[in-house]
Amino acid sequence: MTKLPTWADVGLVPLISLTLAALVSAGVLLAIGQSPMQALSVMVNGALGSSYAWGYTLYYATSFIFTGLAVTVAFHAGLFNIGGEGQAQLGGLGVALVCLALPWPHWTIALVAAMFGAALFGAAWAAIPAYLQAKRGSPIVITTIMFKYIAAALLIYLLVNVLRPDGQMDPASANFPAGAHVPQFQEIPILQGLFQRFGADGLPRLNAEGLPMYQQVPANVTFFIAIAACVLVWVMLWHTRLGYAIRAFGKSEKAAVYAGISPLRIIMIAMLISGALAGLMAINNVMGQAERLVQNSASGAWFIGIAVALMGRNHPLGIFLAAVLFGFLFQGGAALGLETDIPIELRTVVQGLVILFTGALDQMVRMLLGAFFAKKGAT
Amino acid sequence: MAAADLGGRQATAALTSPYAIELKGISKAFGSVQANKDINIAIPRGTIHGIIGENGAGKSTLMSILYGFYRADSGQILVNGAPVTIPDSQSAIRAGIGMVFQHFKLVQNFTVLENVILGAEDGPMLNSSLAKARKILGDLSREYELDVDPDALIENLSVGHQQRVEILKALYRQAEILILDEPTGVLTPDEADHLFRILRGLRDQGKTIVLITHKLREIMETTDNVSVMRRGTMVATVKTTETSPEALAELMVGRKVLLEVVKNPAKSGEIILSVKDLAVKDEHGVTRLKGVSFDIRAGEILGIAGVAGNGQSELLEALGGIAPASGVVVLNGAELPLTGPRANGKARRDAGIAHVPEDRQSLGLIMDFAAWENVAFGYHDDPRYQKNAWLMDNDALRADTAAKMATYDVRPPIPTLAAKSFSGGNQQKLVVAREMDRNPDLLLIGQPTRGVDIGAIEFIHKQIIALRDAGKAVLLVSVELDEIMSLSDRVLVMFDGQIMGERLPAQTNERELGMMMAGMGAK
Incomplete structure (x- = not known):
């Protein structure tokens, strides 16, 4: 097969795949008697059309960046951490325990401590499957899924019997103290202006104290931590000895042993990092948005994370872009459900098509393009 | 496809031309690389025609064009005098061309019979096809010494037998022209001889055989005519009886090549490595290496001869820190741990052992990694490579790689190119560069020239001898007796995990070693 030029490989192929996914999605919409153009405009408007919309899109993207990175680190070691949702849930537990432990004096201190808790709990939940894989060869694909269910059961138990404040009806922890509140986008001075609310007369709306009012969005400082995580993961994988050993092991376990790389060490470290990244997702949704621990806090983000890693070609930059795309689909899909007759389930259909075309069928596009470039090269 | 009975040779148009295959002006480029440049060749019917050239000379590309894997950018293919287009392998089969690949394309858990009819079934029900194939296979095995048990599972067959199945597959599809790509790379000398008997039998029945190889001896012994390729062009086609190995080698490489290894007498010194009762069990608990003992001195090459699979690989893996072992191994006076966490490849490298593994593609290199990443392989903790x-x-690593590529003549000298993009010989040079450049006290080197072209063989042999002359110890494992005989200062013969005896190359011959390799002959 002809090798594609780099720009076509990393730019054109995903673009064509996405276009195909969009075309098939349009076909599905037509088939259920809806207008694709209307759907597209609602999605774009709902996910990108305003700072409010962006606030949601980037919130989702933040979670997907963490889950995508977690999948990627394990993947580079040749491991498929498919049950990372359990690690993310445990990360949420870590965040909750840290946040509820003290009346935190300032959010920065609380954030650092909560990140530590999230990473520690997430890593700990990945450690046992990792050890079983390294020592006994138990496939991580199965054990991490089992651990996902254990995590869910554990969380329900803790929420119902331990963390639930007396008199509260729903299985959730108490609200976190005010000192553990991390700034959301509308509370960050530089970004604040974007979220200012205006009245119908075009004048800024003021609250009772005469101060400007802002749109509430869930996107929060965790977004910047996610970007930093992308950079760190990139440096780790391609510029450190550890990353080198992880990638070498992932390509060939046999050869890694020849080179003196210990499989036990690499499996453990890669899974601990993967689990920690999965756990860190909880900073975004538990600490940054819900501000208390609820059931299924990580729900769904994990499988999108797998798609994000796949579409991002297991590279942090690709993951960032793919995470934003899936954030768009997630938020735009929600807007579809709210503003049109199109059922919200269609969001899943569109996501599925994007995964199908960018992941599974991406080789097809590549082959067709390869033939095209080969022909062009020949003439 | 309807498979008529075997006698039904290619019909009518056939015998108008004396040539089975003619290629006229074939060119093929991959991007900026011109793999084939205006190739012209005519292969007479009923001959064995050798195509020889270094790795990367364009032999495989040319054959892939003939078999429909690639399409030529320009040029014409004539089969039996008639122009044909071969867009895919089905067309090649219809034109009477059969191909036996270097890496077999057999279904491991199918029987021989099932593999033979796969893709050439007569209908949805298999019974009639199987019965017919059984009869044809019987005829073929009688006629050509192609005996294989039709009901054996492929996974239970030796490599030599699997190759026969590939040939049978082609013949069952009524191939008149049989292309074999490096067929002896995986065979023992005995199996190779058998293969050549089969090929001569096929030729005598009027089939045309195209033999792609880089082994001069096979060309000289087997072929009627030989074409030499170099850098994408066909530089010569000659009658085999009118040429010599030296002349062919020169045509292949484009310069004079020393086929004989030149070396001074060994000046051996202190004992570098002392091995006592070294034994290795595989993962199933079977003892593969059954207590071997030997010493290697400084400035000495110890050759280990033997048929593949008699414990040589385990010996290398135990000494290289890959497989746990029992026994005593002393390097420079210090005993090496043979089990536990300190028995690993890195600890051995730190102790002064370099290891060029037998299988460079699965052990010695990460094929997807760039050359510079592979140069760090096993040495990625080296302080020189840390910022x-x-x-x-x-950056330092890439600079070091560029320097090594220059010293060891790795082509193309592009550190960022992936290992898989280099030819076999250049991959091996990359591994040799990495391991030898450390100036190790002991070099373990397995099959140093397997799948490596002549120019590179000469180079690698020179490097091994240079290391010896610098007062280092070398343990050489090779299934090529020529190589063992010409490089080693002493030869140990291994059979069934044991050492059958020791000989000096000057005082033995291939026959004696061959007997010992087969387990005969006492110490």
């Missing part, structure tokens, strides 16, 4: 406590110095 600071946290980061590796990838």
Whole structure:
């Protein structure tokens, strides 16, 4: 097969795949008697059309960046951490325990401590499957899924019997103290202006104290931590000895042993990092948005994370872009459900098509393009 | 496809031309690389025609064009005098061309019979096809010494037998022209001889055989005519009886090549490595290496001869820190741990052992990694490759790779190219560069020239001898007796995990070693 030029490989192929996914999605919409153009405009408007919309899109993207990175680190070691949702849930537990432990004096201190808790709990939940894989060869694909269910059961138990404040009806922890509140986008001075609310007369709306009012969005400082995580993961994988050993092991376990790389060490470290990244997702949704621990806090983000890693070609930059795309689909899909007759389930259909075309069928596009470039090269 | 009975040779148009295959002006480029440049060749019917050239000379590309894997950018293919287009392998089969690949394309858990009819079934029900194939296979095995048990599972067959199945597959599809790509790379000398008997039998029945190889001896012994390729062009086609190995080698490489190894007498010194009762069990608990003992001195090459699979690989893996072992191994006076966490490849490298593994593609290199990443392989903790406590110095690594590529003549000298993009010989040079450049006290080197072209063989042999002359110890494992005989200062013969005896190359011959390799002959 002809090798594609780099720009076509990393730019054109995903673009064509996405276009195909969009075309098939349009076909599905037509088939259920809806207008694709209307759907597209609602999605774009709902996910990108305003700072409010962006606030949601980037919130989702933040979670997907963490889950995508977690999948990627394990993947580079040749491991498929498919049950990372359990690690993310445990990360949420870590965040909750840290946040509820003290009346935190300032959010920065609380954030650092909560990140530590999230990473520690997430890593700990990945450690046992990792050890079983390294020592006994138990496939991580199965054990991490089992651990996902254990995590869910554990969380329900803790929420119902331990963390639930007396008199509260729903299985959730108490609200976190005010000192553990991390700034959301509308509370960050530089970004604040974007979220200012205006009245119908075009004048800024003021609250009772005469101060400007802002749109509430869930996107929060965790977004910047996610970007930093992308950079760190990139440096780790391609510029450190550890990353080198992880990638070498992932390509060939046999050869890694020849080179003196210990499989036990690499499996453990890669899974601990993967689990920690999965756990860190909880900073975004538990600490940054819900501000208390609820059931299924990580729900769904994990499988999108797998798609994000796949579409991002297991590279942090690709993951960032793919995470934003899936954030768009997630938020735009929600807007579809709210503003049109199109059922919200269609969001899943569109996501599925994007995964199908960018992941599974991406080789097809590549082959067709390869033939095209080969022909062009020949003439 | 309807498979008529075997006698039904290619019909009508056939015998108008004396040539089975003619290629006229074939050119093929991959991007900026011109793999084939205006190739012209005519292969007479009923001959064995050798195509020889270094790795990367364009032999495989040419055959892939003939078999429909690639389409030529320009040029014409004539089969039996009639122009044909071969867009895919089905067309090649219809034109009477059969191909036996270097890596077999057999279904491991199918029987021989099932593999033979796969893709050539007569209908949805298999019974009639199987019965017919059984009869044809019987005829073929009688006629050509192609005996294989039709009901054996492929996974239970030796490599030599699997190759026969590939040939049978082609013949069952009524191939008149049989292309074999490096067929002896995986065979023992005995199996190779058998293969050549089969090929001569096929030729005598009027089939045309195209033999792609880089082994001069096979060309000289087997072929009627030989074409030499170099850098994408066909530089010569000659009658085999009118040429010599030296002349062919020169045509292949484009310069004079020394086929004989030149070396001074060994000046051996201190004992570097002392091995006592070294034994290795495989993962199933079977003892593969059954207590071997030997010493290697400084400035000495110890050759281990033997048929593949008689414990040589385990010996290398035990000494290289890959497989746990029992026994005593002393290097420079210090005993090496043979089990536990300190028995690993890195600890052995730190102790002064370099290891060029037998299988460079699955052990010695990460094929998807760039050359510079492979140069760090096993040495990625080396302080020279670190920028600071946290980061590796990838620029230093690339610079070091460029320097090694220049010293060891790795082509193309592009450090960022993936290992899989290099030819076999250049991959091996990359591994040799990495391991030898460390100036190790002991070099373990397995099959140093397997799948390596002549120019590179000469180079690698020179490097091994240079290391010896610098007062280092070398343990050489090779299934090529020529190589063992010409490089080694002493030869140990291994059979069934044991050492059958020791000989000096000057005082033995291939026959004696061959007997010992087969387990005969006492110490």
